[in-house]
Amino acid sequence: MLSIDKIEIKNYRQYRDFEITFDNNPSKNNLHIIIGANDTGKTNLLNAINWCLYEEEPHLGKNKEEMPILNTNTINEKMNKGAELEVQVKIYARDEDHKLKFIRNHKYALHKGNKNPVLQDRDYKILHTYPSGNTEIYPKEDAEEMVNQFIPKHLRKFFFFDGEEIKTYFKSELASQIKKHVFDLSNIDLLERVEERLTKCHKDIRRDISKLNPKLERIEKELAGFEKKIENLENMRDKAEEQMEKAEEKYEELKNKLRGMPDPDDIQEQIDSLVEKRDKRREKLSKYIKEKNELLLGHVISFSVYPAWENVLDIIRKKRENKELPPPYDPEEVQKIIDEGYCRLCQRELDSDSIGDVKNLMNTLKIDSKLNKELQSMELPIKTKMNTIKGFKKKIKKINSSINDYEEDIEELNEEIFKLEEKLKGHDNEKIAELHKDKEEWKEIFKDKSQTYHDAKAEIKVAKREKKKREEKLDKEREKEDKADYLNLQEDFTKEAIDYVVKMKKSIMDDTRYQLESLTKKYFFDLIWKKETYKNVKIDENYNVDLIHKDGYSCYGTAGAAVRQFFALSFTLALHKISGFDAQLIIDTPVGRTSGRHRKNLADTMKQVSENKQIILLFTPDEYDKKISKRLDPVASNRFKLKMIEEENETNLEEL
């Protein structure tokens, strides 16, 4: 079983000169606890291990990838002089009596006055010391290949476990990786080669038989055509499947990388839409403010002069009461009555006395001064104007309410815009936009390849049907041919041999899958608290996993985070057991998503598993509460604390 003895880190991110030794105290378990607050370098320790083994840093947080891998303090110190600097991570491990040293180096040149180091050289090697004491060195490519013999890169998620990333486990791409891996480790590749050889023999025999008669030859040619077609289609399908997996992996990788980062294009679109909304509100607001000002300015004069208007109306009223104002009449009409001597109102001829009376009346009315007429002419406009004043407060209230609504809306929109703009600050938005673009491109590629995959599958089905028809036809024709007896016998034998190999392959695969399923189930039911909720664990032929509820329906997707974490852990332990890669388990934030009874169970399980396997757990101080420490402290071989020296931005280690 592979376990890590020591890790040495030089100049990698916040680890400037760091060493951690995992001594296995014989009276305790092979359990090692590392406690570190956020940003003390817990996750980067996991990255350092990944970087050393695979030259990848899968757990880099947002913005960290923008920073140089070289320790920034070292850069700052050497910047003025210019220097050659080295990043190095060494992992000392052992597998039974074999000692292994994984060493990855990157050399950088730092030019005077320039903060950006330039990569000069990269080196990787594995030193393998056999029980005999002999040491073999595996350089570069050999080392890259060899590391997969200890912990395969595509299964690293099951060795370097991130409690926070639990939801990404058991994605289809990982399932197919597991399937391939189980395929390799079960030595099925040998059977694959046997099948290949037998198929070739079978084809040769069939060709020989067909040469015996032209009809057979024609059918054989058709058959070969379909076989070729199926082969091509299967290649196409497999290639598409590979590309789908790659696309999905890339998509997930970018999605993880972009987690917590803004999508600048999307945010800019949101900002633009909010700005447009806000500007429309502003236009409306200006309209209401203008309307309000016009109303105020229009009324300020009326309200000021109002007492004067009341006074004028009072004067007119009094004059009217004192009959100082004449009734309204038409002088032209009265003159006509006088001229014609006929009253149109009473419809009679007027005598000279009556005409005299009308003339007198005309003269009296003329006495009406120009002044009184002017006064009278003011009455109606004043009354009209006074009427317009009514309801002023209601109008103002209504306008103010609209203004308030728009102002509140605008303020809210401004706040939203501000928040979005803040989101964009402090990021390399061009780079992020590019990553988003890449992510979407991979999604498109996945869709495209998925279409190809399904089309190919459908075509294979049709071609296989046609092939079968030709085979039946060929068999019928061959029976008629006496000369083919011996060859027919050979053909039947090879055909049966092929069927047998295929069955054997399937049986081995099923067996391995069954073992994995049973072990996962065992571990899972040991771990969970409410055992009665679940009935079973299923792993299908494509290694897609599922959890079966007591009522019979599948429920992995809807299970809580703690249950999924237990499930992933159970699967991991089972995989370790049956895969032959029974290596250490390093878990970052192991209990992050669990609480209460689940926490206790998890701690108990870690305790139990560490009796036979090296487990390194990276906790935050909050996670490592009394419930956990009570269970793990007594059995842990080592307990460490990661400390960040703030001014120096460097991680140090303290053994507890």
Next chain:
Amino acid sequence: MMGNSLGYPKTVDRAKEDIKRYDFLEKENLFRNFQNKDYFMLALAFGYANNLRLAIKKKASGGFFRTETLTPNDWMIIKSIAITEESEEILKEPEEVFKVIEEYAHGGVKILVDEQLKNITFGSTEKWLEKYVIDLYDDIGEDR
């Protein structure tokens, strides 16, 4: 009849000392669409509402605006103030009418600019106007 400017002076005048005050009003955004006649009517209303009629010591030369630009509504306001200040008989003396309104406008623009607008310490001119108009409205006892 009401809009008839017959017999009235051809221009309405302002006090020489008010030139700067009217310049101040011109710079105020709230009155951006105002003509000279509008500033004058506003000043007149202010003078009348605040009961401040001030004799003009020296008129600005050239007249402030032409009498013919006054609308029937303006005349109604002018004559109402003049009648209330004196009596309806004042209408027989157009020059006297103008004297009354020019003196009220003189007092009004002084209050408006020196005491009101220049002393706005909090909020905008619009807010001040709103408060002023609502106070006036409450004073006249609407809604009647």
